[in-house]
Amino acid sequence: MQQIIEEAKALQERIVEDRRWLHQHPELGFELPETVAYVRGRLEDMGYEVTEPCEGGLLTQIGDPAAGPCVLLRADMDALPVVEETGLAFASTNGNMHACGHDTHTAMLLGAAQILKNHESELKGCVKLLFQPDEEGCAPVDTTGGDEVLAAGVLEDPKVDAVASLHIMTPDFASGAVVTRPGTIFSSxxxxxxxxxxxxxxxxxxxxxxxxxxxxxxxxxxxxxxxxxxxxxxxxxxxxxxxxxxxxxxxxxxxxxxxxxxxxxxxxxxxxxxxxxxxxxxxxxxxxxxxxxxxxxxxxxPNTYNDPALTEELVGYATELFGQDMVQEMEKPFPGTDDLAVLSQACPTTYFVLGAPVEGTTDCGMHHPGVQFDEGVFWRGTALLANSALEYLNARAS
Missing domain, CATH: 3.30.70.360 (Alpha-Beta Plaits)
Known part of the structure; x- marks a missing residue:
């Protein structure tokens, strides 16, 4: 596990670079041409073969499905119709904004993709990487990105046995804290x-x-x-x-x-x-x-539901990775909604939250035009995702 931490820290600058590019190019709903082209290019540079399960979505996988179970790691890529007011050097200027941190989710999963590539020969099964559109439901249709990727069969061929994902959050939790809970974690x-x-x-x-x-x-x-x-x-x-x-x-x-x-x-x-x-x-x-x-x-x-058994297992791996003080259980679900819920109703799922408040901006919460996230924690999200998949597969290698 220490090796995963070292690899994630070594990728920190690249994760920040990816995040800043994505932050400057926010797109809405399913119409994510620049985002898709960028993420596809990064994955292909790593040696991945990439498909598009639906408009604005990307799917790839690594490992051998015949060698063990399959884990899916998911990140959302869409932004919000919010005019940014952060004053950051890499702020968006197109009238949209990554005010919910989806740019960070995508960048951290790209980092995890690189770590998994580093360990490809060791994989005891298969890992799918899903980059999803329209989590925010901005598209003028009756479905969200979660509905569309599920209908496209991302949980099949090979069949997915577990789903893991993370959401960055401010200002509720300490920077770098990994937080989750069994059962409902986000509202319907x-x-x-x-x-x-x-x-x-x-x-x-x-x-x-x-x-x-x-x-x-x-x-x-x-x-x-x-x-x-x-x-x-x-x-x-x-x-x-x-x-x-x-x-x-x-x-x-x-x-x-x-x-x-x-x-x-x-x-x-x-x-x-x-x-x-x-x-x-x-x-x-x-x-x-x-x-x-x-x-x-x-x-x-629907409600985003954390499978209790899977969540207990992945929390155990996270605790070994980061230490007891940095892994916490939240008392009650969030009142907000996330359409990872759609996958969580169809497959055992664990959704983590990664605390990332920036000192001096704690009055700006999620979806606020001034919200900022502590870039120093990004390696932690990458390590959490990659390690969750690797340890899940290793535990079932026998």
């Missing part, structure tokens, strides 16, 4: 789209119409009352409506109203029950006032 997300049909009327004669704004108000309160009075208070369930719109004039009752919100849960059961109960409630509330409501849950991503 669903967009809630409610279309309300009423009947327009003059503002002076509301009795002649069916007010969709009134229906929307009752639906809004009904959803919050459902969470407060029907849901187990120990369960996490957050429903936020960030958009409610209707009408164009002060003295006109409109025909329709539209509500757009988001649901986040940390339990598949809570998520499923919310959808059924709130759909029925919205329809019934609208009917009670003479209108109709159509409820759709759009582009959902």
């Amino acid at each position: 997300i669903d967009d809630i789209d409610i279309q309300i049909q009423g009947r327009g009327a003059h503002g002076s004669t509301p009795n002649m119409g069916i007010d969709p704004i009134n229906i929307a108000c009752h639906i809004y309160q009904g959803v919050q009352n459902y969470i407060a009075r029907e849901l187990d208070p120990t369960q996490v369930c957050v429903a936020t409506f960030g958009k409610i719109e209707a009408g164009r004039a002060a003295n006109v009752i409109p025909d329709t109203a539209h509500m757009l919100g988001t649901l986040r849960t940390q339990s598949a059961e809570v998520r499923s029950r919310f959808k059924k109960r709130v759909t029925a409630m919205c329809e019934d509330i609208a009917h009670a006032f003479g209108g109709t409501a159509t409820v759709q849950f759009l582009r959902g991503v």
Whole structure:
């Protein structure tokens, strides 16, 4: 394991170089032509054969599937539509920004790819390297990158036995700390789209119409009352409506109203029950006032779930690699979402978090235009990914 640390430290400058190039060229969704060309070129320079499982995605593998199990290491490559305000010398200038650290994930996995190449003859099985598009869900389609790579068969041929990945994070954890937990680690997300049909009327004669704004108000309160009075208070369930719109004039009752919100849960059961109960409630509330409501849950991503047995095993390897003080268990899942969830529902998965706050910028969290990450920890992410795969395969060599 000490050798892996030494190799990762020796790659630190190259990891930073890769990260800075990627940071200066952020792209969105599935449309990642510059990113894909750069990452493909780096992998091919190492001697990898690279395929594109979906638009904006890259997949390669190393080792012999017949010699043992298969591990998949994943990094996301897409950015956010955020105008950067870091003032860094390598800041983006194209109106997009790697404000969630996907540039660092890609660079660290490229580093792991080099370490695995160094140990190719020792591999007791196969390692797949997946560089995924559209984790942020910025593409105007009903699926995310996780859905697309799963549908493309990245877990098959050869069949993947375990998935490992990491997400850089600030400001929640100490720089260089490796953090995870068994079970749910990131929340689910669903967009809630409610279309309300009423009947327009003059503002002076509301009795002649069916007010969709009134229906929307009752639906809004009904959803919050459902969470407060029907849901187990120990369960996490957050429903936020960030958009409610209707009408164009002060003295006109409109025909329709539209509500757009988001649901986040940390339990598949809570998520499923919310959808059924709130759909029925919205329809019934609208009917009670003479209108109709159509409820759709759009582009959902389930909980990201860490397989307990796999996570215990990989945490053990991480502890041997970095020491007990640098490997921690988080108390509760993150309220945010990551579409590694899609793979985690189909294959045993462990998702690590790597702390990387920069002193003096702790007020800038993830997705903030001023967020920065401590580049000094990048070798740790590379070592963690490469070592997790190598030790997993070695443990099953017999």
